Amino acid sequence: MKLYSKILASGSYLPAKILSNKDLEKMVDTSDEWIVSRSGIKERRIVADNETSADMAYNATVDVIKSSNIAPSKIDLILVATSTPDILFPSTACLIQRRLGLNNIPAFDLQAACTGFLYALATADAFIRSNSYKTILVIGVDTVSRFIDYTDRNTCVLFGDGAGAVIVQASDEPGIICNEIHADGSGEEILHVKGHIYNGELKGHPYMAMDGKAVYKMAVRNLAEVATSVLTKSGYSNEQVDWFVPHQANLRIIESTAAHLNISMEKVIVTVDIHGNTSAASVPLALDHAIKNGKIKRGDLLLLEGVGAGFTWGASLIRY
Numbered sequence: 029m030k031l032y033s034k035i036l037a038s039g040s041y042l043p044a045k046i047l048s049n050k051d052l053e054k055m056v057d058t059s060d061e062w063i064v065s066r067s068g069i070k071e072r073r074i075v076a077d078n079e080t081s082a083d084m085a086y087n088a089t090v091d092v093i094k095s096s097n098i099a100p101s102k103i104d105l106i107l108v109a110t111s112t113p114d115i116l117f118p119s120t121a122c123l124i125q126r127r128l129g130l131n132n133i134p135a136f137d138l139q140a141a142c143t144g145f146l147y148a149l150a151t152a153d154a155f156i157r158s159n160s161y162k163t164i165l166v167i168g169v170d171t172v173s174r175f176i177d178y179t180d181r182n183t184c185v186l187f188g189d190g191a192g193a194v195i196v197q198a199s200d201e202p203g204i205i206c207n208e209i210h211a212d213g214s215g216e217e218i219l220h221v222k223g224h225i226y227n228g229e230l231k232g233h234p235y236m237a238m239d240g241k242a243v244y245k246m247a248v249r250n251l252a253e254v255a256t257s258v259l260t261k262s263g264y265s266n267e268q269v270d271w272f273v274p275h276q277a278n279l280r281i282i283e284s285t286a287a288h289l290n291i292s293m294e295k296v297i298v299t300v301d302i303h304g305n306t307s308a309a310s311v312p313l314a315l316d317h318a319i320k321n322g323k324i325k326r327g328d329l330l331l332l333e334g335v336g337a338g339f340t341w342g343a344s345l346i347r348y
């Protein structure tokens with residue numbers, strides 16, 4: 029019998045503090061009108077001073093476990109996509125394993141910036157198809173605000189914090205139909221955080237730096253291409269997609285990709301207006317939002333996609 033992986037349930041967590049465009053107007057030379065017209069973002073969430081990536085990831089985990097109705101002891105692998113771990117090591121995944129009281133199951137982080145969740149989902153799917161694990165907790169979490177310079181208007185208006193999670197389980201029917209992930213390391217200079225610890229000292233610029241226009245162009249080109257590729261490989265057409273769940277970086281990138289794919293905006297899940305760009309959390313947050321508000325239903329065909337620093341990008345076609 030052929031093995032597939034199925035998304036059993038989703039969960040999410042958002043910090044309580046809302047940072048609105050009006051708030052940002054008081055911090056940098058910007059305007060609500062500029063931010064909304066260029067990005068579609070109206071507000072984003074920011075962690076409390078004492079809140080961490082592990083805290084958000086754990087809260088999203090509690091939510092997904094509740095929705096899935098499975099015992100945490102069934103989980104046999106934890107994958108966390110993040111580029112903002114609270115500490116260099118142990119990994120965020122190990123911190124979550126401990127908080128769940130699970131011993132002796134593998135747990136690791138993987139880093140592909142805003143594409144992290146797509147990379148983690150593809151990894152979970154490969155582990156399930158190879159019959160290595162049966163029930164995998166996949167989390168996307170980022171505390172981007174800790175790496176943002178709130179005097180830099182080029183970046184500070186675009187990002188927010190959050191966590192999303194899914195439980196992926198072995199199944200004899202799809203499930204995840206097709207994943208494709210890509211990277212092009214020559215994109216390093218257009219989006220990065222170069223700060224690092226060297227001999228006990230912080231070296232390099234510790235905040236995000238971005239060439240917005242270059243990122244925009246790279247995103248639009250690669251997203252349309254990878255989404256078309258997973259559809260073609262799987263023998264599905266764009267008309268069969270019930271919901272397109274793109275990375276929530278910028279409404280104009282989302283609209284442009286949807287137009288390239290000939291998918292109507294009525295079939296696109298949009299949360300960028302209320303979440304901003306939450307990096308690896310963006311896709312699972314959007315997915316969970318749409319599942320909880322009843323848009324996405326069991327049996328729907330979902331097209332997920334992500335893009336981010338690296339440059340990295342990817343897409344997944346999923347029967348929910």
Ligand SMILES: CC(C)(COP(=O)(O)OP(=O)(O)OC[C@H]1O[C@@H](n2cnc3c(N)ncnc32)[C@H](O)[C@@H]1OP(=O)(O)O)[C@@H](O)C(=O)NCCC(=O)NCCS
Nearest residue numbers: 058059062066142181182185240241243244277278335336
């Ligand atoms: C960043 C982005 C919104 C800028 O939009 P844009 O259409 O390229 O910007 P425009 O050309 O209209 O405007 C640029 C001008 O606005 C200014 N500007 C930048 N941020 C601003 C802000 N928050 N408020 C007001 N003005 C701002 C710039 O300084 C520049 O001014 P100049 O022309 O005097 O030099 C857009 O390029 C983008 O979304 N890129 C992708 C970013 C992204 O998604 N990154 C994460 C990927 S995972």
